[in-house]
Amino acid sequence: MRELVATPFGEHRLVLRRGSPKAVQLPHAKFAELYALSSVPGWLVAAAAAQWQMDLSGRALDDVLLLREPGPYAFSRATWEINLGCDYDCEMCYLGEKRFEGLDMDGKRTLLTVMRDAGVIWLQITGGEPLIDPDFPESYRLANELGMQVEILSNGSQLRRDRVLDVLRAYPPTKLTLSVYGATADTYDAVTRRRGGFDRFRAGVHRAIDAGLNLDLSLIIVRTNAHEADAMRAWARELGLRSREYANISPTIEGGAETLPSQAPQYLTNREPFTGCPAGVTFFHADPFGRVSICKVGREPNIDLTAEGVPGLARLGRIAESLMLRTGGCSGCKLSATCRVCRPMARVFQAAEAPLVNYCQHGMR
Structure with missing residues (x-):
C-alpha cells in the first residue's frame, strides 16, 4: 500500500499521508518533478522525516507515493x-x-x-x-x-x-x-x-x-x-x-x-x-x-x-446560488444580515412548521 498521496489542491500542491491530518506543501516545480522520478528524491525523504518521522531513503517512488491528477472543478x-x-x-x-x-x-x-x-x-x-x-x-x-x-x-x-x-x-x-x-x-x-x-x-x-x-x-x-x-x-x-x-x-x-x-x-x-x-x-x-x-x-x-x-x-454552483436566496417566510427579514441559519436549513424548519424559537432570532425575543 502506498502511504503517501501527492495531489493538486486549488493553486497548491500537497503531499498527504494516509491517516494523518498533516500535509507537506510543495512548490509547483517539485510536484512536476515527481512525474519523471523512479526513486524517492532527497527533498521528499527529508520532508517526510520531518513531518511524519518516516524513513523513505532508498525507496522506489511508485511503491511509496500515489500521484493524483487535478479535477476539472474546484471540488476537493x-x-x-x-x-x-x-x-x-x-x-x-x-x-x-x-x-x-x-x-x-x-x-x-x-x-x-x-x-x-x-x-x-x-x-x-x-x-x-x-x-x-x-x-x-x-x-x-x-x-x-x-x-x-x-x-x-x-x-x-x-x-x-x-x-x-x-x-x-x-x-x-x-x-x-x-x-x-x-x-x-x-x-x-x-x-x-x-x-x-x-x-x-x-x-x-x-x-x-x-x-x-x-x-x-x-x-x-x-x-x-x-x-x-x-x-x-x-x-x-x-x-x-x-x-x-x-x-x-x-x-x-x-x-x-x-x-x-x-x-x-x-x-x-x-x-x-x-x-x-x-x-x-x-x-x-x-x-x-x-x-x-x-x-x-x-x-x-x-x-x-x-x-x-x-x-x-x-x-452544482448554480443550484447552490438558487438555494441560498432568502425566500418564503424569510424574505424581507430585517435580521438577515446577522442571521445564524443558512437558507436550506431554514427551509427544513419551515417545511416542518417548527416554532420560530427552534431556528429564528425573531423567536428568541
Missing part, C-alpha cells in the same frame, strides 16, 4: 452517506425512517471513481451507521486506494468486530468521529433505544484506542441525557480524546418535526452569523443512491453522479 471535499440504515433508533435522528437501501457494490465503485476524477481529496463517510453496511470494508479500502483521505462518522457500535477494525488498522482513517449518547447504560440505551448499546459502544471505543486510530467524540446532548453532560465530558477527558458538543436538533430530512421535542433547551447554542459556505462550490454531498446535492440539508435539486459522471457537477 465531499461527504457520502453510504447507507441510511442504522442499528440505533435515536429519538433525535434527522434521518427519519432510516431505510437501508442504496447502490450495490458496482454502483459504489462507480461513485467513488467519479469522486476521485472530480478531484475529491477529503471524503467523509457517514450514514445512517456506515460500519453496518456490508460493502463498507471494500468501499473504504477503494476510497483509500483511489487516493482520498477518509474520515468516518460513526456510532462506534461495530468497532468491536474484527471485520471492521482490521480494515481500519490497514488503512487508518484521517479521523474517526464517534457519537456519545450518555455516560451510563440506562441513559445511553434510552437515547438510542437499543438495549446493550452502551456496552457495545464502550468496547468498540477501547478497541479503537488500542488500535491507535485517530479518534474524537461528538457529545450529543438531548433532554434524555442532559443530566449526564458533565459525566460525558469527564469520560472524554479520562480517555484523552478531543470532544465537541451538539445540542441543536433539526427536523428530519422528510420535513418531520418529531425530533424537535428531544432538544435540551438549556444547551442550545447560537451559531455564528451565516455569511456563506463552500456547499456546491468546493464541497458536495452524496446520498446512498449517488445523488449529489450541495449538502446534506439542501438535498434538492440533485444530480445523479453515477449516471452523469463528472460533467454533472458543473451545475
Whole structure:
C-alpha cells in the first residue's frame, strides 16, 4: 500500500499521508518533478522525516507515493452517506425512517471513481451507521486506494468486530468521529433505544484506542441525557480524546418535526452569523443512491453522479446560488444580515412548521 498521496489542491500542491491530518506543501516545480522520478528524491525523504518521522531513503517512488491528477472543478471535499440504515433508533435522528437501501457494490465503485476524477481529496463517510453496511470494508479500502483521505462518522457500535477494525488498522482513517449518547447504560440505551448499546459502544471505543486510530467524540446532548453532560465530558477527558458538543436538533430530512421535542433547551447554542459556505462550490454531498446535492440539508435539486459522471457537477454552483436566496417566510427579514441559519436549513424548519424559537432570532425575543 502506498502511504503517501501527492495531489493538486486549488493553486497548491500537497503531499498527504494516509491517516494523518498533516500535509507537506510543495512548490509547483517539485510536484512536476515527481512525474519523471523512479526513486524517492532527497527533498521528499527529508520532508517526510520531518513531518511524519518516516524513513523513505532508498525507496522506489511508485511503491511509496500515489500521484493524483487535478479535477476539472474546484471540488476537493465531499461527504457520502453510504447507507441510511442504522442499528440505533435515536429519538433525535434527522434521518427519519432510516431505510437501508442504496447502490450495490458496482454502483459504489462507480461513485467513488467519479469522486476521485472530480478531484475529491477529503471524503467523509457517514450514514445512517456506515460500519453496518456490508460493502463498507471494500468501499473504504477503494476510497483509500483511489487516493482520498477518509474520515468516518460513526456510532462506534461495530468497532468491536474484527471485520471492521482490521480494515481500519490497514488503512487508518484521517479521523474517526464517534457519537456519545450518555455516560451510563440506562441513559445511553434510552437515547438510542437499543438495549446493550452502551456496552457495545464502550468496547468498540477501547478497541479503537488500542488500535491507535485517530479518534474524537461528538457529545450529543438531548433532554434524555442532559443530566449526564458533565459525566460525558469527564469520560472524554479520562480517555484523552478531543470532544465537541451538539445540542441543536433539526427536523428530519422528510420535513418531520418529531425530533424537535428531544432538544435540551438549556444547551442550545447560537451559531455564528451565516455569511456563506463552500456547499456546491468546493464541497458536495452524496446520498446512498449517488445523488449529489450541495449538502446534506439542501438535498434538492440533485444530480445523479453515477449516471452523469463528472460533467454533472458543473451545475452544482448554480443550484447552490438558487438555494441560498432568502425566500418564503424569510424574505424581507430585517435580521438577515446577522442571521445564524443558512437558507436550506431554514427551509427544513419551515417545511416542518417548527416554532420560530427552534431556528429564528425573531423567536428568541
